[in-house]
Amino acid sequence: MKKLALSACIAASVAAPLTFADDDLRINGFLSVGASMADSNDAHFDGSDNQGGFKNDNVLGLQFSKQINDSTSATGQLVSRGADDYSTEAAWAFVTYAATDDLDVRMGRLRIPFFYYSDFLEVGYAYNWVRPPSEVYRLPFSSVDGIDLTQRFSSGDIDGSVQLYYGRYNGDFKYDGFTYGADFRNFTGITLNTNMGNFGSRLSYHQAELIINDAPAGSPVAGIGTFGPDFQMTGQTTTFVEAALTYDNGTSSMIAEWTQLDYGTAAFLDDTAWLVAYAHRLGDISLHATYSEQKDEYESGANGAIQKAVGLGVEESSIILGMRWDYDSSTALKFEAQYNDETMYAGVDGDSAMLYSVAVDVVF
């Protein structure tokens, strides 16, 4: 069947060689399935505990793209996540206009480029972990509705891109186990990606005006506004900065990524998180090791005391050791063990636990 389609396509290209450019509908997809088990409930893992987690790492994505004419294309990506009870969401839905060879303008639903792995956050096949370390990859939403510009550049051995975006996020905001209603306005940011040989770097800055509604009863943030103007969530500007360095020579690869989140309100805690990861590739097998940590910062004085009293505050680190086996050019099998140490959880002393995970990632 594949052969037939292929020969048909060759025949078509041969018959009309000048319209070779791909104007057909392209469909690509990815699927990850995973299972995990913690050795105790002394630490907190998203979607898993000592009775196992068989849903949280399951993700199905389907992407459709269509070149409309020489300069315009449409892309849509539907993602169904086990972590969201398999409700399907458009992670991406945008129209691209290629203004020049090196300048793209996109409009629609876009992935927010917070992190190095943001663009392919859910495509497990594209990285070695079962899931990106949650200490750093902690922002609970990943898409924004808006517009962006990407300018690529290349000079000698150096190439890269600058991306600018502007939009608004209206949806759920999960924080320390509770879900809030969020309206993040004037959401904007800039990203600079640079590659030179085996080295790469990424710098990004983001900001938005946060309006949080519907704090669920029992959440630390419910009623926190009564503590004074510093605790308001009515459009104060929050900022996020990120820096990453990468190296990959085909055998050894490394990434170091550092991030800092600074809330304009005392209702949530500012924090810093970073990771370093190393992977060694031996043919179809990759072995990797990662250290990641995240630390909330209380404000000084009375505000900090209130933050602690209502039960805000997490400080944790993880060590991940894992193996990835590419048993086919489009399928990867992964095993990993994670030691998670929660120095502090919900403002009080925490504990530690191990999480064992296995996953299969496919792209098609």
Place this chain on the structure above:
Amino acid sequence: MKLFKHSCSALLISVASTIAVADTSVIVSASNSNSTLDQTTVSKIFLGKAKRFPDGSQALPVDQDEGSTVREAFNTSVLGKSDSQLKSYWSRLIFTGKGTPPKPSGDDAAVKDLVAKNPNIIGYIDSSAVDASVKVVHTF
């Protein structure tokens, strides 16, 4: 080693011709005005980092089918990446709408045919399959 190679070709007579060590040629149409391309340029075109030939005309790379010996040689020698690495590279671009891999377009004969008929297409074939319809711009 020689003995091993020898017995190998004896065993696999049907594919012996592809096992025999031969050069691979990166080709464009005879009517394409570029004369030679260095490895960096070829690599940039096949990784989607450059969309044009040095003379400014549009470049459309095509791959051979997955599993072909020539394709593996090209990936390793010119792009410096294994099949899995390339798949991972493209999965990072495909799923962000930032690029699509070169289209798998058959074997030496099929690629040569496509290249010969369209001055924008660039491909690679076993050097033994080169004829006057195409122009060699890089060999390895």
